Amino acid sequence: MSKYNFDKVINRFQTDSIRWDKYEPTVIPLWVADMDFLSPPCVLNAMKNRVEHGIFGYTHEPNDFKENIASYLKKHYCWEVETEWIVIIPSVVSALYSIGISCTKSASHIITPQPIYHHLRLAAEQSGRSFNEAQVETIKNRQILSTKSLNKVINNNSELLFFCNPHNPGGTVYTKDELIQIVDFCNKNNLFICSDEIHAGMVLNGHKHIPIASISKAAADRTVTLMSLNKTFNFPGAGLGWMICKNPSLREMASNRIGSLIPHPEIFGYVATNAAIRDGEDWRLALLDYLNQNRKLLIERINQIPGLKIYDIEASYLGWISCEGIPVKDPHQLFLNHGVALQPGYMFNQPDHVRINIATPHSLLNEALDRIETAIKSI
Numbered sequence: 354m355s356k357y358n359f360d361k362v363i364n365r366f367q368t369d370s371i372r373w374d375k376y377e378p379t380v381i382p383l384w385v386a387d388m389d390f391l392s393p394p395c396v397l398n399a400m401k402n403r404v405e406h407g408i409f410g411y412t413h414e415p416n417d418f419k420e421n422i423a424s425y426l427k428k429h430y431c432w433e434v435e436t437e438w439i440v441i442i443p444s445v446v447s448a449l450y451s452i453g454i455s456c457t458k459s460a461s462h463i464i465t466p467q468p469i470y471h472h473l474r475l476a477a478e479q480s481g482r483s484f485n486e487a488q489v490e491t492i493k494n495r496q497i498l499s500t501k502s503l504n505k506v507i508n509n510n511s512e513l514l515f516f517c518n519p520h521n522p523g524g525t526v527y528t529k530d531e532l533i534q535i536v537d538f539c540n541k542n543n544l545f546i547c548s549d550e551i552h553a554g555m556v557l558n559g560h561k562h563i564p565i566a567s568i569s570k571a572a573a574d575r576t577v578t579l580m581s582l583n584k585t586f587n588f589p590g591a592g593l594g595w596m597i598c599k600n601p602s603l604r605e606m607a608s609n610r611i612g613s614l615i616p617h618p619e620i621f622g623y624v625a626t627n628a629a630i631r632d633g634e635d636w637r638l639a640l641l642d643y644l645n646q647n648r649k650l651l652i653e654r655i656n657q658i659p660g661l662k663i664y665d666i667e668a669s670y671l672g673w674i675s676c677e678g679i680p681v682k683d684p685h686q687l688f689l690n691h692g693v694a695l696q697p698g699y700m701f702n703q704p705d706h707v708r709i710n711i712a713t714p715h716s717l718l719n720e721a722l723d724r725i726e727t728a729i730k731s732i
């Protein structure tokens with residue numbers, strides 16, 4: 354038994370949680386991507402110590418912060434990164450939007466996968482540039498952005514590809530060969546890559562996260578990688594992330610609004626990130642073990658429900674469920690009527706799907722799956 358208690362159901366009502374406050378208290382909310390688990394003790398203690406001090410003035414990066422990030426990347430992904438390639442940001446999402454504008458010209462064209470975490474699509478849509486969605490293919494039950502779909506949407510003005518690995522929704526972890534194909538495509542068509550790798554710390558079941566920028570020198574020269582430990586160690590409300598970009602001119606463009614429209618991170622983002630890097634590994638491994646058990650439970654149970662189908666989950670805690678086999682227009686509403694709030698597929702431009710967040714105690718997940726089963730029987 355783990356020394357961390359992921360089974361404990363912690364009341365999150367009246368904590369201003371976006372996820373728990375939206376629906377009636379009787380609904381199990383498995384939509385927004387945060388976890389129902391306490392952050393690791395090392396993060397909680399570091400936060401408490403900082404609160405004890407009692408003054409929360411403007412705060413610069415802690416000493417050796419970028420060195421700590423660089424060693425973390427080397428240890429976990431065998432990725433050698435120099436500290437000057439790292440730019441600290443308060444949020445991955447705001448960087449997506451600013452990169453969509455700062456790293457392209459007004460006549461440029463942007464490509465984004467589909468389905469995808471909605472902010473990658475919205476960052477393209479709201480950039481004022483033209484854009485297209487490249488359909489993710491299902492290959493052996495994995496959701497993959499392939500060069501076949503990229504070729505269908507590329508044009509002479511294409512300048513930027515938004516990419517997400519591990520993929521959200523669904524959690525595909527791209528293999529080295531799959532990444533090489535994407536890099537080759539971007540080299541051939543001279544595209545920058547903005548790679549959102551925020552879920553990299555939660556790769557499951559012996560899969561391995563490979564940062565796309567680490568594939569080759571050419572990949573490093575055309576990629577801005579976005580990462581954060583918010584998701585892995587469950588402190589997204591104290592956000593902090595970083596960009597990594599080897600190419601100095603691309604890095605300068607990508608850093609454009611930082612410190613002005615994009616604020617510097619706040620104090621608890623630094624405190625939590627440093628603590629997680631320093632002392633969080635034992636907790637992270639226990640978390641992965643727990644998520645793996647939930648993943649197994651989810652797949653087994655969904656596969657027994659007629660009309661539903663689930664794609665492989667190779668990372669993180671966001672299952673992508675196809676409801677194409679049920680005669681229901683709005684599956685999200687059907688499940689909500691039976692007391693489970695899932696992320697509606699229309700957020701990802703695929704209304705016949707729903708996304709489920711399984712970062713919750715086994716007991717709640719089991720109850721939610723019972724309700725999903727009942728909802729399907731009611732049709």
Ligand SMILES: Cc1ncc(COP(=O)(O)O)c(C=O)c1O
Nearest residue numbers: 386444445446470521549551589
């Ligand atoms: C792929 C992806 N990128 C970014 C984010 C959010 O990033 P941040 O909280 O740093 O803005 C999420 C949250 O669900 C996500 O799934």
